[in-house]
Amino acid sequence: MVKIATKSIPKARFKGRFADLNAFRTDPPEHMRKCKEKFGDTFHLDLIFQKAMVTSNPEVIRHVLQTNNKNYIKDLAYRKLKLALGNGLLMNEGESWMAQRRLAQPAFYKKRLEGLFDTMVETTERFIADFEQHRGNTSSINITSEMNAVASDVALDTLLGGNRYGDNIDIQETISRAQKYIVGRIRYPWKTPMAYINGRHRRFQNDLNRFDKIIFDTIDQHRKRDMSDENHLLSMLLEARDEDTGEQMNNQQLRDELITIYVAGHETSANALSWTWYLLTQHPDIYQRLKDEVRSTLGNRRPTLADLRALPFARQVMEEAMRLYPPAWTMGREALNDDEADGYPISKGGMVFISICNMHRDERYWENPEKFDPDRFSPERTKERHRGVYIPFGLGPRMCIGNNFALMEIQLIIMMMVQHFDFELDTAHPVVPEALITLRPKHGIKVFVK
């Protein structure tokens, strides 16, 4: 039985309905921050046709994502992603989601992931050899595009083992264009009919078809051969068998999971890396401490899996960067039935935005929250922290399946880049956060490479 709600949710109103909506649309995390400052950690946003409850209250978050998660599905904005991702894990719901998660989970066990470590190292080595061309140049480079490129390569190499068949397209560019189209449909739904007239929808469809062709051709090739000695996610997913029913994934399910993993995995990691360079180049003392740790431990040799544990400060730096700039800045849900969370009412059909940004900078849980201080993530201080206030990978059963993959990949790339290069921020280039599906630097981040 649903408990009686005892608290009312303040309506976040500053200038007027349309002006406020515009402020939210222009810079959602900044608008959410201002609302929290004035109205507290839980408030209603007026989206004209709908209102959404925004929260960074840990009790409400735990209730929605964990305790009563069955009462919530992904929100409308998420559901638009289905256009590209189909019924992959991120979008799937209910029994079907649970069956898929059960099938995919073993591929992401820590032990299995460790088998992908060497692939990650080799891909990063290739990237570094190419990146060498930027050293000493007088013009700065866009480190955000570079991080997107390396994260895309790592994702594709670990997903498909470097074997791609069919069309020779730039997958990163093709998928990025498709994502932009979907974000446009989420933000400006009234423009959708125009997209069918001006050809944008057709282009989107063509992009997806070309991506699908590569995936289906690659799946076909892999099905035809013995993959017992191959170590990539596709082979693990192809072999995966439901323990109860013995069922395996069909080609469409595999396609949906592969594109989901690629999309969910590479841009988030690339943004975490970009923000890490931004923060490090602005904090020379912390940057120096990291360089000392990495260079004294690794010298010029190839990192091993054991080095990830031997370099705790590199991990703390990455965790702190994801606190200040969480790549997944919000998670949206829709209530299936009336509910109550920590005294707040949530009505059937109501939207709930979990503001990871607000939570990660809440002064009740983070001392001096605006400060970049990787020591917050030392084992002692981590132990003292209120549970559930650091949630870059979400919480509950829908928590990121790739969190260990991402932590391994990001830490490795930071270590290897620090081993080889020094960066200096190009301060003439503006750094503006932009919250699309992920929180990214709108114009990229530019650095000089030494």
Ligand code: HEM
């Ligand atoms: C820094 C990197 C990453 C961040 C910050 C991140 C964040 C998240 C978050 C917050 C969710 C939960 C969304 C929700 O509950 O609404 C999620 C789900 C997911 N992530 Fe990640 N992710 C990252 C990297 C990855 C990687 C590398 C992969 C795959 C290799 C991946 C695959 C997925 C999938 C498949 C889901 C859906 C899980 C489900 O609903 O069962 N992510 N991610």
